[in-house]
Structure formats: C-alpha cells, structure tokens
Amino acid sequence: MSDLMETVLIERTRELIPDDNVEQKKMFGSTCFMVNGNMLICASKRGLMARVGKDQEAEALSKPHATPCRPAGRPMPGFIRVEPEGIESDKDLKSWVDLARNYVCALPPKQAKPRKSKSGKARP
Structure with missing residues (x-):
C-alpha cells in the first residue's frame, strides 16, 4: 500500500468514528484512533489493526x-490484523470499525498518564 493509500485509509476510518471523544495518535508506526484513551483501530500501509477483545x-x-x-x-490477544484486501470496500471497513467499537466503547475510560519532562520528572 502506498503512502497515498494509507492517507486515504486513515481518512476513511476517521469518517466512520464520529465521536467527540476520539483521539488520533501516532503509534506502531501508523495512525491509531483512541476512544476514551483506549486503542480502537490502527490504520497503516499494512492494513488495519483492530481491537476486538x-x-x-x-x-x-x-x-x-x-x-x-x-x-x-508476540501475539496480542484481542487484536486482529486485517490485510488491505479485507478493507477495500467501505462496507468491509465499517464492519471492522463497528466490531472494534462494540468492544472498546464498553471499556472504562483510561486515565491520561502524566507526561515526563526532559529531566525525567512528571509534569503537573
């Protein structure tokens, strides 16, 4: 998958997650979508990583x-990798996002960890 196709996948995925409490973060060398601090979906050149439980x-x-x-x-229990061929259609992508949302939206919100300064001490 090219960089352009990855960008399009990220945009398509974001459109399917309209919640206000969604955060987009760079993780795993890709773009991850977080709901209430819990990872939902990660879109990349390699396809999709979905947290299904x-x-x-x-x-x-x-x-x-x-x-x-x-x-x-190492296996990541509860996480699935979906090849690009499995998310070509909007219907297929939506089914993966919905499956992940069913699980992740039922999780309790994660508390944000305090960020550390360059000195190694937590910032207020």
Whole structure:
C-alpha cells in the first residue's frame, strides 16, 4: 500500500468514528484512533489493526483477510490484523470499525498518564 493509500485509509476510518471523544495518535508506526484513551483501530500501509477483545477474537479471525496480530512476533490477544484486501470496500471497513467499537466503547475510560519532562520528572 502506498503512502497515498494509507492517507486515504486513515481518512476513511476517521469518517466512520464520529465521536467527540476520539483521539488520533501516532503509534506502531501508523495512525491509531483512541476512544476514551483506549486503542480502537490502527490504520497503516499494512492494513488495519483492530481491537476486538478476546471474546470476539475467534469470530473476527473467521473473516476473510484476518489474522492474529503479532507485532515483534508476540501475539496480542484481542487484536486482529486485517490485510488491505479485507478493507477495500467501505462496507468491509465499517464492519471492522463497528466490531472494534462494540468492544472498546464498553471499556472504562483510561486515565491520561502524566507526561515526563526532559529531566525525567512528571509534569503537573
């Protein structure tokens, strides 16, 4: 997937997540969408990483173009990787976003961690 296609995927994904409490962050070398501080979806050149939760993982893995998420070779339970072919249509992308939202929106909000200054001390 090219940089342009990645940008388009990020825009398509953002349109499907209209909540005010959504934050866009650079993580994992990609763009992640967070809801109430919890990671929802990560869009990249490699496709999509969706947080579906352990209970929905088997169902998600039964879908075409879905594989377990294993960054750095370690499994990430509850996260699914979707190849670009599995999110070409808006309908397919929406189904992954909706599946992730069902799980993530039920999680309690995460508290923001205090940012550290260059001296290594937490800032107020």
